[in-house]
Amino acid sequence: MRIFLFSMRLIACVLLLFIGVNAEDSSENEEVPQFELESGVYVLHDKDFDDFVKVHPTFLAEFYAPWCGHCKQLAPIYEKVAEKVSIPLVKVDATVETELAKRFDISGYPTLKFWKDGAGPTDYEGGRQEEGEMIQWINERTDPNYKPPPEEVVTLTSENFDDFITNNALTLVEFYAPWCGHCKRLAPEYEKAAKILKVSSTV
Numbered sequence: 001m002r003i004f005l006f007s008m009r010l011i012a013c014v015l016l017l018f019i020g021v022n023a024e025d026s027s028e029n030e031e032v033p034q035f036e037l038e039s040g041v042y043v044l045h046d047k048d049f050d051d052f053v054k055v056h057p058t059f060l061a062e063f064y065a066p067w068c069g070h071c072k073q074l075a076p077i078y079e080k081v082a083e084k085v086s087i088p089l090v091k092v093d094a095t096v097e098t099e100l101a102k103r104f105d106i107s108g109y110p111t112l113k114f115w116k117d118g119a120g121p122t123d124y125e126g127g128r129q130e131e132g133e134m135i136q137w138i139n140e141r142t143d144p145n146y147k148p149p150p151e152e153v154v155t156l157t158s159e160n161f162d163d164f165i166t167n168n169a170l171t172l173v174e175f176y177a178p179w180c181g182h183c184k185r186l187a188p189e190y191e192k193a194a195k196i197l198k199v200s201s202t203v
Contacts, residue, residue, distance in 0.1 A: 033048065033051045033052070033055055035048060035051075035052055035055075038091075039079045039082075040079055040082040040083050040089070041078060041079055041082050041089050041090065041091050042059075042088055042089070042090045042091070043090075043091055043092075043093075044061070044090050044091070044092050044097075044100075045092075045096075045097055045100075046097050046098075046099045046100055049092070049097075049100055052090070053115065053118060054118075056087075056088050057115065057116075057117050057118035058087050058115060058116045058117055058118075058142060059087050059088045059089065059090050059114075059115050060087065060088075060089050060090065060112060060113075060114050060115075060124060060138060061089075061090040061091070061092060061112065061113050061114075061115070061121070062074070062078060062089070062090065062091045062092070062110050062111070062112050063091075063092050063094040063100070063101060063104070063106045063109065063110065063111045063112075063113070064091060064092070064093060064094060064109050064110045065093070065094060065095045065109040066093065066095065068109040068110065070109065070110060071109050071110045074110055074128055077128070077129075077130070077131050077134065078091070078134075080131045081131045081134045081135055081138070084131070084135055085135055085138045085139065085142070086142060086143065087138060087142055094106045094109065094111075104121065110128075111123075112124035112128075114138075114141070116141065116142070124137065125137075126138075136148060156173070172193070174186070174190060
């Protein structure tokens with residue numbers, strides 16, 4: 001009787017070991033979804049979009065049209081941003097992947113939408129002319145330790161004017177009126193100058 005019980009226990013142990021090994025092999029052989037990658041940007045389609053969201057729940061997606069001039073201008077900037085942020089960047093040809101375009105109400109090109117932790121999407125509302133603007137927008141929403149760079153242009157008031165001038169050796173100050181057409185036309189050039197000079201100034 002003891003020999004019989006010992007044999008049954010031995011068989012049970014062998015079976016459990018065999019099942020465990022097979023389960024481990026099965027998990028190792030389980031395929032990880034592969035997604036098309038082009039110049040650092042994932043190219044998604046109707047068939048694999050939802051699978052991508054499961055694997056990468058936080059990402060930025062561009063819905064574009066191949067003939068769109070603004071999309072062509074954005075492309076090199078978008079690729080550079082993809083190299084410098086911690087989340088994946090995605091592009092979808094909305095003229096081909098029509099189901100996705102309909103699903104996310106894409107009516108113009110390029111349209112950028114942001115997914116975070118699988119929820120969303122929300123509209124991207126940052127700049128598109130410079131990679132730094134996009135990088136900052138993404139980092140503010142994905143990196144809890146991110147600290148934005150100091151503003152190149154600082155608005156001065158009667159309360160902070162004297163202290164600011166005293167604490168900054170070189171300051172370019174513009175005195176303006178909100179209704180002034182010349183001031184409005186100067187504003188973007190003034191901001192560019194502030195970035196080039198690497199000094200804090202006022203608008």
